[in-house]
Amino acid sequence: MMRTSFTLALPVWLLSSMALADVATAQRQVDAQQLGAAAATLEAQLARQPGDSEALYLLARVRAWQGQPEQSLPLYEQLLEREPDNADYLLGQGQALLWAGRPQAALVSLERAVEIAPDYADVQQAMQQARASLTSPITTTAPAASATTAQRRHELELSARQDWLDSGFDNWRSQRLDYASTQPEGLGWYGALLREQRFGEWDQGVEAGAVIALDDNWTLQPEVGYQPSPYFLPQWHADLRLQRRLSAGFLGAVSVRRTEYETTRVERLALSAERYWNAWRAGYTLNITDVANAGTPVGHDLALDYYYAGLSYAGLRLTIGEEEAVEEQQLITSDVRALSLQGRHWLDTRWAMTWEVGQHRQGDYYTRRWLQLGLRHAF
Structure with missing residues (x-):
């Protein structure tokens, strides 16, 4: 047996x-x-x-x-x-x-x-x-063991914004066409065409940037913008951001930016930290700005996002501190207080609505309120 x-x-x-x-x-x-x-x-x-x-x-x-x-x-x-x-x-x-x-x-x-x-x-x-x-135009990274050629994702968004100003200032308007292309372990890039109206004048410009995954944790993001004949927008800007993915859902980043106006130059150092957990994302950015012949304003940006139904989200933004602004071709620095709500709601896997409402107080100069709406398509 x-x-x-x-x-x-x-x-x-x-x-x-x-x-x-x-x-x-x-x-x-x-x-x-x-x-x-x-x-x-x-x-x-x-x-x-x-x-x-x-x-x-x-x-x-x-x-x-x-x-x-x-x-x-x-x-x-x-x-x-x-x-x-x-x-x-x-x-x-x-x-x-x-x-x-x-x-x-x-x-x-x-x-x-x-x-x-x-x-x-x-x-x-x-x-x-x-x-x-x-x-954000950040690529994801596949495991080190892989030699993948994962599918590339493209997104196109058309948006319009209206700003209402008090203290006798004319209202602002703007339109943007944004494009982004990402691939999990490869190069990502993005760009935009924009036009804005302020003080009765229109400015047009372009922006372009790339996202380069250096390894599983480090990402480099260069960006440039150019306006051919600006009235109130800068002539050009250049930005370089280095980001590090950390444990427990944290991200850390540092970026340097130079913005050239017709009459002055602005340089900015930004230090950022983000945390993702469950259905939430929180972020903080310290902005230290050097305005030529106009001081060194310091500002703070806070963000809190809640995700629902996959990638749809609603978020809160708060800005306090000092900030530079253009006033009739003159760059001014003043205390700011800004609060906004924004979000993106996916109607299906390819189409989404984007929205933003907010209020911005530029010292004693004016208070600005705005509404922005956009339509986004993924393909």
Whole structure:
């Protein structure tokens, strides 16, 4: 009787040992950047044992790392059918959706994962990347093991703004056409055409910038702007921002900016910190500005955003301190107090409405209130 049991158990033990050996072999191939060989090893293992979740999970990640995130999604669906509350599977599915250029769908999986494992740092980081991909032109970064060519995402937004001023000043108007292109582990770029009316005059200009992922944590962002014949806007500006992703959902950044007007020059140092957690984002920026022949104003910007329904969000902005402003071609510095509400509401995966309302008090000169509306399209 014991011999019969041993005889029956031996094939099962051998199959289990072979499965472990093949998954271990595939993992070594991944570590050696041999992703094609690892995929072949795992496919052979799954042909023998279709129910091997460990092999299926590693193959799903390998497919995403190979730049085929869409091919990994059916594998994650199989895994989640077996274990719908597995945070690792939900994280992998969310990352694959993010690299496939579908950040809104990614957040659905990631929000489920954070409910199951609220302290899972990788989940929090992936959520931060997904949210940042649509709230700022920051690219997300794929794992170091990957050699992916993830899908590029393009976005176009047309917006208009009206400002109402008191103290006898004419109202302002502006229109913008913004474009941004991002890719999870690659180069991102953005640009804008703009026109503004103040003091009865119109100015037109262009802006352009790039986002360069230096590694998994460091990002460099240069930006320039130019107005060919300005009346009140600067002739040009140049900005360079260096950002570092930190643990526990934190970001740190430093940027330097030079703005050249017809009659003066403005240089600014900005130090920023951000924190993403659950459905929230908080940010603070210290602005230290050197205005040629006009002092060194210091200002503070505070931000708080709440995310809902994926990447839709509503946010609060507060500015206090000193700030420079253009008044009839003259640059002035005064105390400011500004408060605004803004947001972006996604109607579906491709179309979104953007909005902003606010009030800005420029010392004793004037109080300005504004409304901005925009339509955004992702493709």
